[in-house]
Amino acid sequence: MRDKSRWYRPVALGVDTAGVALPVAIFFEQAGQPHTGAATAVATLTWLGVLTAHRRYGQRWLGETRGVLTTLHDWLTLLGLLAVVRVLTGEHSPPALALLALAPAPLLTTACRSLTHRHLTGQRREAHAVQRALVVGEGSAVDRVVEQLASRTDHPYVVIGAVPVGPTANRSGVPEAGQLEAAPQLPDGGGADGPAVLTAARHHRADIVLVAPGSLLCGERLRTLTWAVQDAGLPLVIASGLADVALRRVRPSTAAGLHLLHVDPPLRRGPQLALKAALDRTGAALGLVLLAPLFALIALVVRLDSAGPALYRQTRIGRRGVPFTMWKFRSMAVDAHQVRPQLAAANEVDGPLFKMRADPRITRVGRVLRRTSLDELPQLLNVVRGEMSLVGPRPPLPEEVAAYGATALRRLLVKPGLTGPWQVSGRSDLSWDESLALDLRYADNWSLTTDLDLLARTVRAVVDGRGAY
Known part of the structure; x- marks a missing residue:
């Protein structure tokens, strides 16, 4: 891999070590516990051992994820192992003290993983820490792969060339590094595919060969090409054709020598949905109680700033097309809906959405409310009523x-x-196609862990304010 920053591993090791060693040493020393040094050493080495066993310091892992749930899994493993050590050694420190001393470890580890993930994502936006990929396949298949990879930057691949199979050229604009015949002769399992691909890979200094199978590149021909590339020491990746399917929904298997991918259906019912609904309503109800003083203050400011009610209600479309009344703090003049047709030509986004950075209908207070997303808070009432969720598409x-x-x-x-x-x-800075792709990815790959991740990222998005207008 064209290298990730070298500081990822030493920083991760340092943070993980300090996250256990310092709290355990401090808490045990302050509590007057015996064998503080031994307890600190055992806890620290066990933590590092768990992370190493789970390959958290491997080159493929570092920077690739924010690590919230994996870190929690690792920490629970640590607690289990230390419980066994406690029983075997007869250690008698209070359990509450031990848990308190170990609590900073997952927090610091998650913060470190988030830092490296954010740094790596920024690096890849500038085409650093990436692998140069040579794509092999029929013209249309190459176009699909290139388009999909170009649509996002949270992956390690940058396409530097293509080797189309058959007479149809690719239309993606990627340089063609060669061409394979539509129906090559394969005497004794040989053929010209391998040498042609390897020549193109060497000429373009490719780090990896990415194959998109199709009707002209399958079966014995695909297997022969795979042998040639791997025998030359080049990594090879096969594009399955699936897009926007979470990895947890895909299970590989074999049958009669075929490699099969089982794709689990999206979660549409079951215990996880019931738990999501319970957490939504409980969290929203708690939010309404705790934020009541803020609601009163915002309502007063809205009324003083412009004529009209403090709250604005609007018909929106919910799950399975059922309409409902959504509540917001009013951020526009009361005649905003009637004025909108006159502003249609000034729309700054494509698709069915309407957005303007300098929308004249927005009030002075409304701009602040939108910038901080405070205008959305009354929708907690919609969540309590079951019409909305804390997390979901717009x-x-x-x-x-x-x-x-x-x-x-x-x-x-x-x-x-x-x-x-x-x-x-990015909110309003996104195009309609980008927004739709995000929503479809969420709808098809939803899980509780996805919701927790989005809730955590919402705080940063609100502080950043990008696209909020």
Whole structure:
């Protein structure tokens, strides 16, 4: 791999060591516990051993994830192992003290992983720490792979050339490094595919060969090409053709020598959905109680700033196309809906959405509320009523849904959310296609862990304020 920053591993080791050693030493010393040094050493070495056994310091892992749930899993493993050590050695420190001393470890480790992930993501936006990929496949297959890889920067691949199979050239704009015949002769399992691909890989200094199978590149021909590339010492990756399917939904298997991928269906019912609904309503109800003074203050400021009610209600479309009344703090003049047709030509986004950076309908207080997302808080009431979720796609307007095609309608298979992938990824700065892709990815790959991750990222998105207008 064209290298990730070298400081990732030593910093991770240092933070992980300090995250256990310092708290354990300090807490045990202050509590007057015997064998403080031994307890500190055992806890620290066990923590590092767990992380090493799970390959958290491997080159493929470092910087690739924020590590929230994996760190929690590692920490629970640490607690289990230390419980066994405690029983075997007869150590008698108070359990509450031990838990308190170990509590900083997952927090510091997660913070470190988030830092390296954010740094690596920034590096890859500038084409650093990436692998140079040579794509091999039929022209249309090459186009699909290149387009998919170019749409995001959270992966290690940059396409530097293509070797199309057959007479159809690729239209992606990637330089063609060679061409394979549509129907080559394969005497004794040989053929010209391997030498042609290897020549192209050497000429373009490719780090990896990415093959997109198709009707012209499959079966014995694909196997022969695989042998040639791997025998030359080049890594090889096969594109399955699946897109935007979470890895946890895919299970590999074999049958009669075929490699099969089982794709689990999206979660649409079951215990996880019931737990999500319970957590949504409980969290929203608690939020309404705790934020009541802030609600009163915002309502007063809105009323003093401009004529009209403090709250604004609007019909939105919820799960499975059911309309509901959504509540927000009013951020526009009371005649905003009537004025919108006059501003249609000034729309700054594509698709069925309407957005303007300098929308004249927004009040002075409204701009602050939108910048800080405080105008969305009354939707906690919609969450309590079960019409919305804390996390989900943006709730669309009826006229937006009327313009949806079959693909866009899939975003209505889950409840809309107070926050979601749209809010944490740029909000109004995103195009319609980008917003739709985020929502569809969420709807098809939803899990409780996804919601927890989006909630954590919402805080940073609100502070950043990018795309909030």
